[in-house]
Amino acid sequence: MNLKSTLKKLGYAKVHKQMNDVFLKYTAKVVFLIIITFSINLFFSGHYTPGGGFVGGLLAAAAIVLLLLAYDLKTINKMIPFDHKWLIALGLTLSVFVPLVLMIFGQPFFTHQALYIELPIFGEVPIHTAVFFDVGVYITVAATTLLIITLLATEQAMSDSEGADRS
Amino acid sequence: MEILVIILAGILIGASVYLMLSKSLLRIIIGTGVLSHGILLMLLTMGGLKRGGIPVLDDSVQSYSDPLPQAMLLTVIVITFALTAYMLVIAIRVYKELGTDNVENMKGVPRDDD
Amino acid sequence: MMTDILPLLPVLVPVIAGIVMLFTGRRNVYLQRVIASATGLILVILSVVTIIYIAGNGMAVTHVGNWNAPYGISMVIDMLAALLLFGTAIVTFTVVVFSFQSIGAVRERFFYYPMVMFMITGVNGAFITGDIFNMFVFFEVFLLASYVLITIGGTKIQLQEGFKYYLVNVISSNFFVLSVAYLYVSVGTLNMADIHQKLSAFEGDAAILTIIAVVMLFVFATKAGLFPFYFWLPGSYFAPPIPIMALFGALLTKVGVYAIARTYSLFFIDNIGFTHQMLLFLAVLTIIMGSIGALAYTDMKKIIIYNILIAIGVITAGYAMMDEAGTIGATYYLIHDIIIKAGLFFLIGFIIYRTGESDINRLGGLIKIHPVAGWTFFIAALGIAGVPPFSGFYGKLFITESLIDNGHVFSAIIVLLSSLVVLYSIMRIFISVFWGENMDFSKLKPISYDKLLFSSFVMIALVVILGFGADIFYPIFESAAQSLYDPASYSGYLLEVE
Numbered sequence: 001m002n003l004k005s006t007l008k009k010l011g012y013a014k015v016h017k018q019m020n021d022v023f024l025k026y027t028a029k030v031v032f033l034i035i036i037t038f039s040i041n042l043f044f045s046g047h048y049t050p051g052g053g054f055v056g057g058l059l060a061a062a063a064i065v066l067l068l069l070a071y072d073l074k075t076i077n078k079m080i081p082f083d084h085k086w087l088i089a090l091g092l093t094l095s096v097f098v099p100l101v102l103m104i105f106g107q108p109f110f111t112h113q114a115l116y117i118e119l120p121i122f123g124e125v126p127i128h129t130a131v132f133f134d135v136g137v138y139i140t141v142a143a144t145t146l147l148i149i150t151l152l153a154t155e156q157a158m159s160d161s162e163g164a165d166r167s
Numbered sequence: 168m169e170i171l172v173i174i175l176a177g178i179l180i181g182a183s184v185y186l187m188l189s190k191s192l193l194r195i196i197i198g199t200g201v202l203s204h205g206i207l208l209m210l211l212t213m214g215g216l217k218r219g220g221i222p223v224l225d226d227s228v229q230s231y232s233d234p235l236p237q238a239m240l241l242t243v244i245v246i247t248f249a250l251t252a253y254m255l256v257i258a259i260r261v262y263k264e265l266g267t268d269n270v271e272n273m274k275g276v277p278r279d280d281d
Numbered sequence: 282m283m284t285d286i287l288p289l290l291p292v293l294v295p296v297i298a299g300i301v302m303l304f305t306g307r308r309n310v311y312l313q314r315v316i317a318s319a320t321g322l323i324l325v326i327l328s329v330v331t332i333i334y335i336a337g338n339g340m341a342v343t344h345v346g347n348w349n350a351p352y353g354i355s356m357v358i359d360m361l362a363a364l365l366l367f368g369t370a371i372v373t374f375t376v377v378v379f380s381f382q383s384i385g386a387v388r389e390r391f392f393y394y395p396m397v398m399f400m401i402t403g404v405n406g407a408f409i410t411g412d413i414f415n416m417f418v419f420f421e422v423f424l425l426a427s428y429v430l431i432t433i434g435g436t437k438i439q440l441q442e443g444f445k446y447y448l449v450n451v452i453s454s455n456f457f458v459l460s461v462a463y464l465y466v467s468v469g470t471l472n473m474a475d476i477h478q479k480l481s482a483f484e485g486d487a488a489i490l491t492i493i494a495v496v497m498l499f500v501f502a503t504k505a506g507l508f509p510f511y512f513w514l515p516g517s518y519f520a521p522p523i524p525i526m527a528l529f530g531a532l533l534t535k536v537g538v539y540a541i542a543r544t545y546s547l548f549f550i551d552n553i554g555f556t557h558q559m560l561l562f563l564a565v566l567t568i569i570m571g572s573i574g575a576l577a578y579t580d581m582k583k584i585i586i587y588n589i590l591i592a593i594g595v596i597t598a599g600y601a602m603m604d605e606a607g608t609i610g611a612t613y614y615l616i617h618d619i620i621i622k623a624g625l626f627f628l629i630g631f632i633i634y635r636t637g638e639s640d641i642n643r644l645g646g647l648i649k650i651h652p653v654a655g656w657t658f659f660i661a662a663l664g665i666a667g668v669p670p671f672s673g674f675y676g677k678l679f680i681t682e683s684l685i686d687n688g689h690v691f692s693a694i695i696v697l698l699s700s701l702v703v704l705y706s707i708m709r710i711f712i713s714v715f716w717g718e719n720m721d722f723s724k725l726k727p728i729s730y731d732k733l734l735f736s737s738f739v740m741i742a743l744v745v746i747l748g749f750g751a752d753i754f755y756p757i758f759e760s761a762a763q764s765l766y767d768p769a770s771y772s773g774y775l776l777e778v779e
Contacts, residue, residue, distance in 0.1 A: 054245055089303035096296060109289045111347040148252040152259065187452075192444070199451045206455045206462075213466040236465070239414055243458055246421045253425070254447055257432055261440045273444070277437040 021070065028070035035063035043138055044131075053134035057141025064146055073150065084150070087143035094136030098129060172212045179205030192258045192268040196251060203247045210243070211236050287334060288343045288356040290327055291366050291405040295320060295373075299398035310389045314381055317394040321374030324401070328367040335363050336757060340764075342411070342774045350411075350775050351475040357411035359771060360761035361612060365408045365539060368619035371743065372531045373401050375736040379627055380524040382732045383634055388434045388522070396433065397528065400426035407536050413464065414471045416540065417457050420504070424450050427533060430525050431517065442520035449513040453503035460496040463489065464548070474772035477547040487551050494549040494556040498541070498563075505537025506593055508566035515574065518586050523630030526582065530589050531623040535615060538593060542600040542611070546765040547772070553603070561601035565692050567594035568699045575706040581629040581639050581714075584706050585622070588665065591699050592618040598696055599680040600765070602687055608762035610679025616758075617672040617747060621665045624740030625707075628658050631733040632714060637726055641710055646719035654734060655715040657741050662711055664744045666704035672748035673700075 039059035046052030068076055103109050119125050179201055186198030214236030262268045265277065298320035302313045335341060335358060345354045358366070377397065384393055403423025410416050428450075432443035465471060467489050468479040483490065499510070506514040518529055541560070549556045571590030578584050596618065599611025631654060632647065633639045648655040660671075667673030677700060684693035747754065764771035 054241070085303065089300055092296075092300045092303070096293070096300060100293065100297075103286060103289075109293075109343070109345050144249070145252070148256060151256050187448070195448060199448065199455075202452065202455050203458075206458050210458055210462040213462040235471070236462070239458075239461070242414075242418060246418070246425075249425060250421075250428075250447075250451060253428060254444075257428075257440065257444060257447070260432075260435060261444055264435065264437050264440050273441045277441060 025070045028066050032063045032067055035059055035066065039063065043134065046134060053137030054141050057138040058145060060138070060142040061145035061149070064142075065149055068149070068153070073153070084143045084147040088140055088147070091136045091138070091140030091143060095133050095140065096136075098132045098136065102129060168216050169212050172208055172216065176205045176208040176212070179208065190269050190271055192261060192270065195270070196254050196258055199254075200247065200251050203243065207240055207243055210240055286343075287331060288341045288358045288409055289345075291324065291331075291370075291409060292356075292402055294323055294327065295398040295401040295405065299395040299402070302395040302398065303392070308390075310386065313389065313394045314377075317377045317398065318374065320398060321370065321377050324370035325367070325374055328363065328370045331358060331363045332360070332367060332757065335360050336760070340771075340774055351470055351472045354415050355411035355472060355474075355774075356409050357474070357771075357774065358409050359764045360757060361539075361542075361764055362408045364612065364616050364757065364761050365535070365619075366405060368535070368616050369401060369404050369408070369532060371739070372528065372619060372623045373397070375623060375627065375739050376524050376528050378732050379527070379630065379736040382729055383630060384522060384524050385434070391433055393430075393433060396426050396429045399423075400430060400528070402426075404532050404536055408539060411473050412471050413473055413476065413544075414461050416473075417454070417461060420457065420536070420540075421454060423533070423536070424454065427529065430528070431521050433525070434522070436520075439520045442517045445513055446517040449503060449517075453500045453510075456496055457500040460493055460500060463493045463496065467493070472775075473543065473547055474775050477768050477772045478775065480548055480550065483551065490549060491552050491555060494545070494552070495559075497544050497548075498556075498560065501537045501540045501544070502563065503537075505534050505541060505597070506567070506590055507537075507597060508563045508570060508594075511567065511570065511590055514590065515583060515586050518589075519582055523582075523626060523633060526586075527623050527626035527630065530586065530626055531619050534589060534593055535619055538596050538600070538615065541597065542608075542765055545600065546603060546608075547768050550768070557601045557603060561598055561689060561692060564594045564597035564601055565695050567591075567597065568695055569594075572699055572702040575702060579641050581633070581641055581710055584710060585625050585629060588625075588703060588706065589622060591703055592622065595677065595680060595696055595699065598684065598692060599676075602680075602683045602689075603766055604683055604687070605762065605766050606679045606686065607683030608765040609758050610676045610681075610683060612761050612765070613751075613758050614673070614676025614680065617664075617676055617744065620740050620743050620747065621661060621673070624661055624737055624744060625665065627733065627737035627740060628654065628661060629710070631730060631737060634728055634733065635725055635730060636720070637724070638720075641713045644714040644720055645717035646715070646722075648715040649719070650722065650725070651715075654737070655711075657737060658711055658715065660745065661741050662704065662707040664741070664748065665707055667700050668704075670748055672744050672751065674748070675751045 036059075039056045042051040042059060043053060043056030044051075046056070064076065064080070067079070071079075099109050099111075102111050116124055117127055183198045183200075183202035183205060186194050186201060189195065189198070214233035217230070217232060258268070261273075265273065267273070298316055302316055305312050305316070331341070340360075341358045342350075343356045344350060345356060348354070377394065380389075380393065380397075400423045403419045403421075403426060406419030406422065407416055410419055428443065428447050431446055432439050461471070464476065467485060468476050468483070470476055470479060480490070498507075502508075503510040503513075514534070518526055521529070545557065545560065568591050571587045571592075571594060574587030575584050575591065578587065592614070596611045596615050599607045599614065602608070629639075632644070635651075636644060636647075638644055664671035664673055667677045677696060681693045681696055684690070684696065
């Protein structure tokens with residue numbers, strides 16, 4: 001409180017308005033895209049080579065945190081108009097219900113099914129049920145990380161202090 | 168090589184014990200993180216450290232590295248991540264509610280406002 | 282088909298219920314209540330079905346992901362796990378019903394019911410998994426949920442004690458990973474049945490097994506609250522509100538005891554003279570420490586919490602013997618204690634919510650207003666102390682018999698004397714709360730309490746049924762204990778796979 005008023009006296013608000021961080025904001029946008037692409041790349045390479053939903057999700061969260069540094073929370077909330085808790089629930093749903101659907105076909109829980117299809121550009125692409133499970137993990141991890149970081153960052157959000165229950 | 172990693176794990180665990188015996192909440196949380204790193208190094212060493220191929224799919228690879236310790240390692244990393252994150256939130260909450268981050272002052276039954 | 286689905290349902294049902302409740306959002310508390318209690322009922326029915334199925338067909342095994350047993354993760358429900366699932370289910374249901382009128386709207390809105398469901402997921406999973414590392418994962422699932430539950434609402438004492446609880450459990454979890462690593466390097470497998478078979482024919486140095494036994498005992502003793510590692514328990518369990526306390530007191534310590542019984546029957550069969558002797562030693566010391574605590578406090582919550590320690594000691598003493606009578610008695614006492622502890626927590630919770638006091642010196646004469654609750658408490662006191670027709674008696678009978686058979690007369694005497702301490706400590710609550718000088722009845726809180734009493738009555742009724750029907754239930758407990766004293770019957774399912 002004290003610090004803020006001191007800064008105000010020094011004309012910080014004026015200074016702050018003037019330096020609107022063009023460089024940071026612009027590079028953040030570009031780097032955000034690069035990181036997100038890399039995270040998707042990591043995610044899809046996950047089945048046979050190192051990578052996967054967890055790392056991908058963490059990277060996606062890191063990308064959004066970079067945007068948080070450049071912009072403020074309000075802008076980010078406008079950019080990603082989803083409630084984090086809702087996203088967590090969605091991710092959990094995917095990662096539980098995909099193995100569950102397979103169970104209906106008489107297989108034990110988590111039995112994977114693979115399907116190889118031909119796509120125009122990519123050639124033969126394996127479609128694996130584990131991918132959908134991993135999408136759930138990706139969403140959950142990204143949303144949980146973001147939830148925690150926003151909780152740590154904002155003060156008034158401290159009253160809802162849960163969310164990190166699993167990943 | 169294994170013996171070096173085990174010594175490193177020992178150093179990490181020793182450092183974590185030092186951190187966890189300190190009085191600041193934040194240091195204790197960092198200590199638990201370092202402890203899990205030490206334990207994870209031990210876990211990784213248990214599979215034997217060697218350079219080997221990816222243990223799936225590739226028929227040409229002759230020597231495989233043991234995948235199980237790595238799988239377990241990843242699981243533990245995920246769990247530790249969630250734990251540490253949640254506890255950071257709680258630590259801030261503790262600091263705000265109790266007005267202290269010194270565990271010496273966290274004794275007895277505090278009086279509740281609500 | 283049946284064996285593929287049945288063993289996973291105790292894990293899947295609560296986790297799905299939890300996710301659905303996350304979707305309902307924090308506004309719709311009523312819907313959450315309905316879903317939570319319905320899930321509790323489903324779990325109860327499911328566990329009864331499981332018990333009947335296993336009594337008829339033997340163990341139910343499924344291999345997750347269709348990877349066969351020693352390589353993939355197996356879910357194995359034997360009778361012991363099925364009985365514990367029943368205990369968990371009934372505690373879940375009653376705790377949820379009890380929470381309606383006690384936990385408070387604020388906590389309900391902060392995802393209290395989903396967290397309970399996630400915790401039950403972890404507890405159930407730890408009971409039914411057949412893989413030691415998977416057990417660690419389920420331990421972490423219920424511990425994570427319990428960290429949230431112990432701090433939910435965020436009062437000062439909850440935050441303070443929750444942090445300590447977190448620290449203790451994180452350290453012991455890390456040691457769990459360490460012991461799994463040691464076990465993996467010595468036998469090269471993680472499937473518990475496979476570990477048993479490999480260790481029965483173990484050629485290497487037996488000293489490493491003793492080290493693993495000690496590390497694992499450290500881990501599980503910390504979770505269960507055995508002698509040197511019980512220090513966190515009275516403080517941490519004291520902090521959260523009564524329903525959460527009942528959930529923790531009835532279930533979480535029992536998971537630790539279950540893990541001790543499982544690992545000490547399957548893995549560490551070489552050096553029984555050291556490992557099981559140590560277990561008995563710690564168990565007896567736990568009983569003594571619990572007795573001192575139960576006699577020392579006048580706070581009802583503390584008295585019941587120290588009674589948990591006594592029960593843990595008695596059960597562990599039975600499992601330390603690892604013979605037929607000892608394991609039957611301990612298993613019986615384990616189920617009995619899950620139910621009666623939850624019931625006692627509900628009863629004192631009712632008193633605390635009704636009067637706003639938890640110190641027995643400031644209460645008195647409640648029998649005039651609540652005669653039914655009073656006499657229920659009396660029955661509960663008889664039941665927990667093990668007065669003959671009630672269920673505590675049979676468990677202690679077998680445990681004592683086994684202790685004397687194995688020549689541990691001193692330990693047997695301690696176990697018997699602990700019954701007296703338990704009876705005295707609970708009767709002290711009964712006498713000073715329900716009899717004695719009338720307290721100021723105008724201070725009673727005008728709360729609605731029918732659901733509080735309903736939960737307590739269900740539990741006490743179960744204890745009475747368990748006691749009077751001991752003859753009928755005996756074959757079930759016998760087959761539950763068989764997989765402990767005869768571990769080959771547990772690991773037998775591996776043969777069918779290969």
